[in-house]
Amino acid sequence: MESTMKEMRGGESVLDLDPKTTVGGGVEDVYGEDCATEDQLVTPWTYSVASGYSLLRDPHHNKGLAFTETERDSHYLRGLLPPALLTQQLQEKKQMNSIRKYQVPLQKYMAMMDLQERNERLFYKLLIDNVEELLPVVYTPTVGEACQKYGSIFRRSQGLYISLKEKGKVLDVLKNWPERSIQVIVVTDGERILGLGDLGCQGMGIPVGKLALYTALGGVRPSACLPVTIDVGTNNEELLKDEFYIGLRQRRATGQEYADLLHEFMSAVKQNYGEKFEDFANHNAFTLLAKYGTSHLVFNDDIQGTASVVLAGVVAALKLLGGTLADHKFLFLGAGEAGTGIAELIALEMSKQTKAPLEETRKKIWLVDSKGLIVSSRKESLQHFKKPWAHDHEPVKDLLGAVKAIKPTVLIGSSGVGRTFTKEIIEAIASFNEKPLIMALSNPTSQSECTAEEAYTWSQALSSALSFVNSGQQCLHFPGTWFGFGHLWSYSCAR
Numbered sequence: 001m002e003s004t005m006k007e008m009r010g011g012e013s014v015l016d017l018d019p020k021t022t023v024g025g026g027v028e029d030v031y032g033e034d035c036a037t038e039d040q041l042v043t044p045w046t047y048s049v050a051s052g053y054s055l056l057r058d059p060h061h062n063k064g065l066a067f068t069e070t071e072r073d074s075h076y077l078r079g080l081l082p083p084a085l086l087t088q089q090l091q092e093k094k095q096m097n098s099i100r101k102y103q104v105p106l107q108k109y110m111a112m113m114d115l116q117e118r119n120e121r122l123f124y125k126l127l128i129d130n131v132e133e134l135l136p137v138v139y140t141p142t143v144g145e146a147c148q149k150y151g152s153i154f155r156r157s158q159g160l161y162i163s164l165k166e167k168g169k170v171l172d173v174l175k176n177w178p179e180r181s182i183q184v185i186v187v188t189d190g191e192r193i194l195g196l197g198d199l200g201c202q203g204m205g206i207p208v209g210k211l212a213l214y215t216a217l218g219g220v221r222p223s224a225c226l227p228v229t230i231d232v233g234t235n236n237e238e239l240l241k242d243e244f245y246i247g248l249r250q251r252r253a254t255g256q257e258y259a260d261l262l263h264e265f266m267s268a269v270k271q272n273y274g275e276k277f278e279d280f281a282n283h284n285a286f287t288l289l290a291k292y293g294t295s296h297l298v299f300n301d302d303i304q305g306t307a308s309v310v311l312a313g314v315v316a317a318l319k320l321l322g323g324t325l326a327d328h329k330f331l332f333l334g335a336g337e338a339g340t341g342i343a344e345l346i347a348l349e350m351s352k353q354t355k356a357p358l359e360e361t362r363k364k365i366w367l368v369d370s371k372g373l374i375v376s377s378r379k380e381s382l383q384h385f386k387k388p389w390a391h392d393h394e395p396v397k398d399l400l401g402a403v404k405a406i407k408p409t410v411l412i413g414s415s416g417v418g419r420t421f422t423k424e425i426i427e428a429i430a431s432f433n434e435k436p437l438i439m440a441l442s443n444p445t446s447q448s449e450c451t452a453e454e455a456y457t458w459s460q461a462l463s464s465a466l467s468f469v470n471s472g473q474q475c476l477h478f479p480g481t482w483f484g485f486g487h488l489w490s491y492s493c494a495r
Contacts, residue, residue, distance in 0.1 A: 052076040059120045060223065066091060091122055096130060105142040110153055112138055116212070117156050120222055127216040139209040141444030144194045150202035151244035158208045159227030161201065163248050167261055171268040179223045182273045186210050187228035187265075189284075191252065192302070192337070195416025195447030200234030201247025210301070230265060232258055258284070266292055303341035306414070310342045310439065311349060314410065317437050321409070325350045326364065328437075331408035333399050333449060334415035335369040338441070340385050342412065343367060363391055366406050372397040373405070403428045410437040413449030417442070421450035423458045430459035 050058045055075055063071075065086040072078055086094070095115060102108045112134065116123040127134050136142060146153065166173050190203030207227030214220045232253040239245045253261070262284075289300050318324065330346060332339045343365045350361040367374045367389045373396035374382065374389050382390060396402045403411070403425055411429055413421055421440055429436045436459065440449035 053080060056080060057118075059116065059118050062119050063088070063121060064091060064119055088122060088125060091119075092125055092129065095122065095126055099126075099134075099137075105137060106145050106149070106153075108134075108137045109142045109146050113158070114155075117158070124212075124216055124222070127212065131216065135213070138212050140194065141446070143205045143209045144196055144444035144446075147193050147199050147202050147205040148196060150199075150205055151239075151242060151246045154244075154246055159204055159229060161204070161229050161231060162261075162265060163201075163231035164233070164253060164257070164261060165248070167264065170261075170264045171272060174268050174272045177226060179226070181224055182226045183224040184211065184214055184220055185226045185228055185269060185273070187230060189230040189232060190234065190247075191284075194443040195418075196444070197416075198234050198236045198239075198252070200236060200239050200245070200252075201229055201231045202239065202245070204229045228265075230261065232261060262288065266296060270296060300337070300341075302337040304345075306338045306441070307341040307345035310412065310441065311345050313439065314346065314437065315349075321435050321437060324353060326354050326356075326361070328364070328409040329406060330365040330410045330412065331402060331406050332365070332367045333411075333413045333420060334417075334442070335367040335374060335386050335389065336414065336416075337385075338414040339367055339412070340389065342414065343389060362388055365389065366391065366393075366402065366408070368396075368399050368402050373402045400425050400428060407432050408436075409433055411439070413440040413442055415442060415449060416447050417449070418447045419450065421455070423454070426450065426455055426458035 050061055052075065055077065056062055056064075065081060065084055066088050067075065067077055067081065068085065072081065099108050099111050102111065112123065112126075115126070127138065160173065160177055162170055162173055186207035188203045188206050190200045191198050193199040193203045193206060204227065207229065211220075211222075211225040211227055214225060215222050231247045233248045233250040234240065235252045239247070240249055252258075289303065314325070318328075321328070325346065330343070332343060343362075347358055347361045347365055350356070350364065351358045354361065367386070369386070371378070373393065374386055374391075375393045375395055376390050377395060379387055379390040393405070396405050399420065400422075408429065411421070411425075421438065426438065429438070438450070438455045438459075440451075440455070442448050
């Protein structure tokens, strides 16, 4: 991927782009974001020029001890740095040695965030070169704990906070953000953070983490990314009582008040940046996706992103399981955004392969929620997004009963409730499947339905299970999604 980007840049990598010195010293805007264009007329003095002490405090351009002798002269850094020169490679080695000394994942997370706030180039160099080791640190599962404790570890704002206090002034708030050429916006209202529930304003860790991966794995320049948290309050009693909580201390707004703020935000985004990419992570996701899908380039990670990765995993597993999608029967634990999103994409692919109507392929897929198996007799009381999955069957109260009744070949967990794939359930599915596919996808790890070891161990005597635990969607679909939306955006602009 990076090799392709290098070709497009004439052989240069994002990490290789050195700042140019201006006549008066300082760092020029290397991406030309502040240059006047036909669409954005600006005055000459809006060039971003940093030098001396301010340069060392600018995470976008600071290189620490990697500044060369020439750069130290031209940027007025003499005496502001020790005389030693450390290459970025040596800085990387030093930083990784330091991070590896921490035993607690949250300490590693804080160390990485501190690095991002003072030397952005080195942060992404570390993340790109050590992605397998650091991805679980900057994103799931560690980001879940970071969000829970965000108020206590908060040091410097990393995104834009829009609360009910800013109602009527959202466009002005967006203009306060220093970057102009925003291409990717990830926004949450904090109501559904991983499997941890309502974390209110402290959900900011999710947009920040996701966008870090867009840069490290998708090649999006950091200055084009904007993390946003919409703060409409929280129903989390612990946070409301926490003296260090950073958000509004009120119950979560709902109904028209919520809808009005979201509409103002979406309108302001389009007015200020044009059509962009947003990710909503809350129980209003289906409504928002339907409402703005025709007017904005919107995308919901929980509904669509997770589904793309899980479908890819199922298709890959078929090489070992045998047969086609239509030959298998699916049972989900969890019928929220993720569960129904995955189920719909599997049904759509099944319909595409078999030419059968979508209504027919959905019958191969069953969902279990907190009240048991979703069946026709419950249809009147179901939320609208669950109704397509209400099939004819007698009521079943729990997952074990559903496994025994449905006899699925594929068991998928998206419930956000840990250790719900018990030994009895794994043994049950293994008893009538030579190779059952078990996908425990809930994040963080503490909320995963089971571990891979448990799935293998409990099924070993009866069958040979295939197990996927905690979907790697953050590194698998984020880059592809970004490039896909880039093409869509270019096409829409051309039209």
